[in-house]
Amino acid sequence: MFEIEHPVMLAGMGGVSYHQLVAAVSEAGGIGTFGASTMRDGELAKEISALKTITSKPFGVDLLTALPQHLEQGIRDVVAGGARIFVAGLGVPRDVIDLLHSHNILVGSMCGKVRHAVAAVASGCDFVVAQGTEAGGHTGLVATMALVPQVVDAVSAQVPVVAAGGLFDGRGLAACLALGADGVWIGTRFIATIEARAVNGYKEALVASREDDTVISRSYTGKPCRVVRNEWTSYYEQHPEEIQTFPLQAIASSKAKVNHLGYPDGTQVDESREFYPAGQGAGAVHAILPAGQLVIDIVSQAEQILTQLGNFKKN
Ligand SMILES: Cc1cc2nc3c(=O)[nH]c(=O)nc-3n(C[C@H](O)[C@H](O)[C@H](O)COP(=O)(O)O)c2cc1C
Numbered sequence: 520m521f522e523i524e525h526p527v528m529l530a531g532m533g534g535v536s537y538h539q540l541v542a543a544v545s546e547a548g549g550i551g552t553f554g555a556s557t558m559r560d561g562e563l564a565k566e567i568s569a570l571k572t573i574t575s576k577p578f579g580v581d582l583l584t585a586l587p588q589h590l591e592q593g594i595r596d597v598v599a600g601g602a603r604i605f606v607a608g609l610g611v612p613r614d615v616i617d618l619l620h621s622h623n624i625l626v627g628s629m630c631g632k633v634r635h636a637v638a639a640v641a642s643g644c645d646f647v648v649a650q651g652t653e654a655g656g657h658t659g660l661v662a663t664m665a666l667v668p669q670v671v672d673a674v675s676a677q678v679p680v681v682a683a684g685g686l687f688d689g690r691g692l693a694a695c696l697a698l699g700a701d702g703v704w705i706g707t708r709f710i711a712t713i714e715a716r717a718v719n720g721y722k723e724a725l726v727a728s729r730e731d732d733t734v735i736s737r738s739y740t741g742k743p744c745r746v747v748r749n750e751w752t753s754y755y756e757q758h759p760e761e762i763q764t765f766p767l768q769a770i771a772s773s774k775a776k777v778n779h780l781g782y783p784d785g786t787q788v789d790e791s792r793e794f795y796p797a798g799q800g801a802g803a804v805h806a807i808l809p810a811g812q813l814v815i816d817i818v819s820q821a822e823q824i825l826t827q828l829g830n831f832k833k834n
Pocket of ligand 1: 531533554650683705797
């Protein structure tokens, strides 16, 4: 459906999934997706042009936005740039889906609950991403292991289901295929790659993190977001009444100089308080690797496991 070789999708991570990373994943046979939510006007168009100098493989764009004017400009760039897929964290209006379909662009929707997936399919989406609470970034409360098969039961007769949240290697891919998913959407593991865009200390923080070093906190944006636990999140754990609603808290964290998502590589930040969105899979990140190698490793490990399981069944 996406015209790709491997069912491995780079999550459209705001601040992280820019052209070098998107290209590396698409070139390796998966599909890279831009995280356009942190991009300023005109930046997505430039990023797509830069991508096309490196690869002619299919790519996607993820636009998580509550602002209609941002959505409109973003959609224009997605259409003009020739994206294969468009993914939205919030619901996509029916007329926008029709417009994208008229340009042969497939539309996906991020879902943290079964009913989100059912609504996305009813509004015309071509695939859904079932994202469990383990995921980095804004996230819900249902775990990947429980969510994926329930979303599969609800909608897979109509559209493909992609699994997300806490997946970082071929074991996760094989497991999600066993749960009935058609592929995986991976975020955190791809942050600790050479090609990912990241402010100072972000990639290293993931390498240093253990599986319980992340926390769901509203302290950076006002919405529940899984991040590396630090002094900022701990302060607000003690003072939840001081947290403002979205987007006021996002403005407050920017003003306090602890929220630099989307800033260029190498931006100096206070690493003890900075916004480092990350999932529970961070504990499995031990090195900063080339993204294409990760795709190949994930696929070959999954193939090996599935072959072994196939042999097990025959015996
Ligand atoms: C740094 C970061 C930024 C993210 N930004 C977005 C976003 O802009 N839009 C969106 O739909 N999801 C976003 N997500 C969620 C991812 O798309 C994805 O579902 C998640 O990373 C998968 O879980 P994992 O991190 O455990 O692999 C973000 C996640 C991270 C870690």
